[in-house]
Amino acid sequence: MSESFGNIEAILDRFPPQPEHLISALQDVQAKFNYISPAAMRAVCDHLGVPISRGWAVATFYKSFSLVPRGVHDIRVCLGTACHLKGGARLVEGLERELDVPREHTTKDMRFTLETVRCLGTCAMAPVVMIDEEYLAEANIRSLKRELKKI
Amino acid sequence: MERISNVAELEALRESLHAAHDPERPVVRVCLGPGCLALGANKVSRAFQAAIKGKGIKASVQPLIKETGCHGFCSQGTLVNVDPFDLFYVQVKPEDAEEIVENTLLKGQAVERLLYGENGTRYRSSSEVPFYQMQQKIVLRNAGVIDPLKIEDALMAGAYASLAKALTTMTPEKIIDVIEASGLRGRGGGGFATGRKWRIAAANVRKNPGSIYVVGNGDEGDPGAFMDRTLMEGDPHAVLEGMIIGAYALGSDQGYIYVRMEYPLAIKHLSIAIMQARALGLLGQNILGTGLNFDIQINRGAGAFVCGEETALIASLEGRVGEPIPRPPYPAEKGLRGRPTIINNVETWANVPCIIEKGAEWYAGLGVPHSTGTKVFSLVGKVKNSGLIEVPMGITLQQIVEGIGGGVPGQDRFKAVQTGGPSGGCIPYELKDTPVDYDSLRKVGSIMGSGGMIVMDQRDCVVDVARYFLGFLEEESCGKCLPCRLGLKAMLEYLDHFAKGQGSPQDIDDFHSLARAIMVGSLCALGGTAPNPVLTTVKYFKDEYLSHVVEHKCPGGVCRDLITYSIDPEICNGCTVCVRICPQECISGDKKKPHTIDINACIRCGQCMDVCPVDAVMVA
Numbered sequence: 001m002s003e004s005f006g007n008i009e010a011i012l013d014r015f016p017p018q019p020e021h022l023i024s025a026l027q028d029v030q031a032k033f034n035y036i037s038p039a040a041m042r043a044v045c046d047h048l049g050v051p052i053s054r055g056w057a058v059a060t061f062y063k064s065f066s067l068v069p070r071g072v073h074d075i076r077v078c079l080g081t082a083c084h085l086k087g088g089a090r091l092v093e094g095l096e097r098e099l100d101v102p103r104e105h106t107t108k109d110m111r112f113t114l115e116t117v118r119c120l121g122t123c124a125m126a127p128v129v130m131i132d133e134e135y136l137a138e139a140n141i142r143s144l145k146r147e148l149k150k151i
Numbered sequence: 152m153e154r155i156s157n158v159a160e161l162e163a164l165r166e167s168l169h170a171a172h173d174p175e176r177p178v179v180r181v182c183l184g185p186g187c188l189a190l191g192a193n194k195v196s197r198a199f200q201a202a203i204k205g206k207g208i209k210a211s212v213q214p215l216i217k218e219t220g221c222h223g224f225c226s227q228g229t230l231v232n233v234d235p236f237d238l239f240y241v242q243v244k245p246e247d248a249e250e251i252v253e254n255t256l257l258k259g260q261a262v263e264r265l266l267y268g269e270n271g272t273r274y275r276s277s278s279e280v281p282f283y284q285m286q287q288k289i290v291l292r293n294a295g296v297i298d299p300l301k302i303e304d305a306l307m308a309g310a311y312a313s314l315a316k317a318l319t320t321m322t323p324e325k326i327i328d329v330i331e332a333s334g335l336r337g338r339g340g341g342g343f344a345t346g347r348k349w350r351i352a353a354a355n356v357r358k359n360p361g362s363i364y365v366v367g368n369g370d371e372g373d374p375g376a377f378m379d380r381t382l383m384e385g386d387p388h389a390v391l392e393g394m395i396i397g398a399y400a401l402g403s404d405q406g407y408i409y410v411r412m413e414y415p416l417a418i419k420h421l422s423i424a425i426m427q428a429r430a431l432g433l434l435g436q437n438i439l440g441t442g443l444n445f446d447i448q449i450n451r452g453a454g455a456f457v458c459g460e461e462t463a464l465i466a467s468l469e470g471r472v473g474e475p476i477p478r479p480p481y482p483a484e485k486g487l488r489g490r491p492t493i494i495n496n497v498e499t500w501a502n503v504p505c506i507i508e509k510g511a512e513w514y515a516g517l518g519v520p521h522s523t524g525t526k527v528f529s530l531v532g533k534v535k536n537s538g539l540i541e542v543p544m545g546i547t548l549q550q551i552v553e554g555i556g557g558g559v560p561g562q563d564r565f566k567a568v569q570t571g572g573p574s575g576g577c578i579p580y581e582l583k584d585t586p587v588d589y590d591s592l593r594k595v596g597s598i599m600g601s602g603g604m605i606v607m608d609q610r611d612c613v614v615d616v617a618r619y620f621l622g623f624l625e626e627e628s629c630g631k632c633l634p635c636r637l638g639l640k641a642m643l644e645y646l647d648h649f650a651k652g653q654g655s656p657q658d659i660d661d662f663h664s665l666a667r668a669i670m671v672g673s674l675c676a677l678g679g680t681a682p683n684p685v686l687t688t689v690k691y692f693k694d695e696y697l698s699h700v701v702e703h704k705c706p707g708g709v710c711r712d713l714i715t716y717s718i719d720p721e722i723c724n725g726c727t728v729c730v731r732i733c734p735q736e737c738i739s740g741d742k743k744k745p746h747t748i749d750i751n752a753c754i755r756c757g758q759c760m761d762v763c764p765v766d767a768v769m770v771a
Contacts, residue, residue: 020470023470024451050470064412065453084616085611087757091761094756118374121376121377123531123605141762142728
């Protein structure tokens with residue numbers, strides 16, 4: 001998606017120029033462009049009247065912000081307590097090997113971003129993996145490989 | 152629907168909805184809670200729509216498909232309830248829809264094979280199932296029953312009647328009295344008396360006139376917990392109604408609900424509920440013609456566990472980095488934008504309408520003294536019946552894990568129960584008779600927390616669990632105060648050593664005293680409670696720490712450096728699944744012949760154990 005100035009403006013128009021909208025505005029930028037570029041950060045901070053250092057402080061403090069472009073598909077492996085007990089950590093390791101990418105990174109072909117998440121709130125079906133919007137219940141590396149092939 | 156301008160119109164609307172409802176009309180309720188959704192419940196729902204269309208059922212008796220929030224019994228999903236027959240179907244797959252439509256909806260007969268069975272008994276109604284029988288649903292009264300996207304459904308279930316009662320028959324002062332007398336305590340974990348908190352905030356506003364804010368905390372960050380998610384998704388109006396009543400009691404005109412971004416459905420359901428409530432005039436200007444002005448805005452969390460702490464949550468609402476500040480002043484005195492702010496967990500808010508409706512005395516009679524009412528728990532981990540439960544306070548751990556949960560599959564007792572998330576502790580089987588209430592859990596070194604209850608069995612390792620929580624908190628520490636920032640790192644190093652079988656018994660004692668120092672020295676509850684999982688595991692399972700350090704063994708078979716995998720030739724059926732999955736290619740064996748692992752090449756990744764269809768892979 002092109003990150004033209006007009007697109008950013010359309011997002012910023014939704015927010016009154018007050019510093020308290022910093023997180024919400026960055027969330028909308030992230031949702032639209034799937035990461036926050038230096039240019040986008042400057043536009044957001046200028047609009048809301050906050051120093052750019054504060055913009056970066058927020059973007060690096062909260063986990064949901066990405067400062068680099070993300071892959072087309074999100075793979076989120078749950079590492080909540082129930083998933084941990086049922087082998088969530090083994091799943092991440094297996095996927096790192098399968099996709100040849102370390103966790104919290106994107107594959108070279110930009111197809112997949114492999115992420116770990118501390119609880120998706122689907123604990124009764126542990127271990128759980130989410131591929132984009134789809135939940136995979138009681139996952140194992142075999143069922144994951146099968147799912148990945150479908151994409 | 153038109154805007155309602157007074158209580159009489161609200162009741163008239165409710166009556167007209169009831170009058171238009173045909174009690175004989177079949178209703179198929181498909182659970183779309185977190186567990187069922189993960190099992191493909193939306194496909195089941197679509198299959199019902201298609202099956203009904205295919206049968207060409209006459210319009211007058213056209214069955215209604217309702218997509219509801221979580222019904223609770225997640226391990227049996229997808230759950231389907233069919234009324235007016237009061238039939239409860241479990242493990243329903245899309246291909247079962249046709250048969251249910253044909254036999255139940257058209258002929259009124261039960262599909263026996265889909266009824267829940269236990270110990271040779273088949274149960275027709277969910278109310279007869281043991282899992283539900285020991286529960287008491289107050290907060291979750293409508294979850295799994297109503298369609299959360301339709302305010303009409305909520306109204307028919309009685310929503311906003313308590314608000315009408317509060318606005319027209321009670322003074323703000325009276326409401327605070329009732330909440331205080333009910334004994335309601337904060338459901339987010341702290342357990343502070345809700346009524347007292349409100350009274351303090353109300354007094355502060357009188358002293359220092361101006362704005363006051365109410366906030367619903369739905370930043371359910373504890374791993375292993377999905378109570379708030381289920382409530383916000385399944386009955387968002389209960390949260391809204393509680394907050395509007397609170398706004399009236401406190402004189403607030405603006406509320407916020409802070410929801411973690413990992414819960415997109417909760418955000419969606421709350422947003423729709425807010426829009427519908429606004430359209431009806433239950434939020435906005437001059438609510439129900441009483442002169443009350445109040446609105447609610449949703450703020451999405453951005454992925455920081457510490458923002459569940461109230462001062463960090465306020466910082467986040469103000470668009471800042473979520474770093475806690477020392478209390479006092481408490482938010483009830485100086486919170487959002489420097490004004491008095493009441494932050495309650497969304498479950499606490501959902502209790503409020505029930506207390507207003509049935510009275511403080513009724514509520515105080517539930518549960519036990521000092522911990523009144525009910526509590527929602529997510530019962531998960533190594534337990535047969537996992538899911539979401541609501542029980543009266545004071546019920547014992549054993550009643551929950553064995554009575555409701557059906558115990559550990561394949562083992563005669565649980566090893567420990569972890570409550571309170573990363574701030575809580577591991578309670579051993581020996582303390583199974585501990586009543587689940589705020590004070591009893593604190594006495595054994597854990598806390599109530601927000602309601603995660605994770606059952607551990609003999610195959611789990613307490614050192615690994617302590618390491619898991621410490622790793623979580625070390626990552627989530629905001630870094631502002633030193634004891635938490637560096638102390639947790641140091642503790643994690645100890646645990647990494649123990650998990651590798653390194654260290655000495657003296658280290659276990661040093662580790663223990665470091666934990667106590669972090670507890671005393673940290674700025675907020677994240678660091679202040681972080682050592683709980685460690686302190687309880689050292690206290691109740693010191694033998695297991697010693698096994699790691701002295702004997703270099705992990706009794707649970709979890710810590711990677713201390714285990715070896717092997718294949719039991721008696722059990723192995725030679726299916727070659729593990730041979731194909733092994734990343735080291737160190738499993739050999741022909742089809743239909745027992746396989747063997749070359750332990751010198753094995754990296755102990757455990758994939759073979761996870762995929763083995765007959766559980767032939769052993770750990771020692």
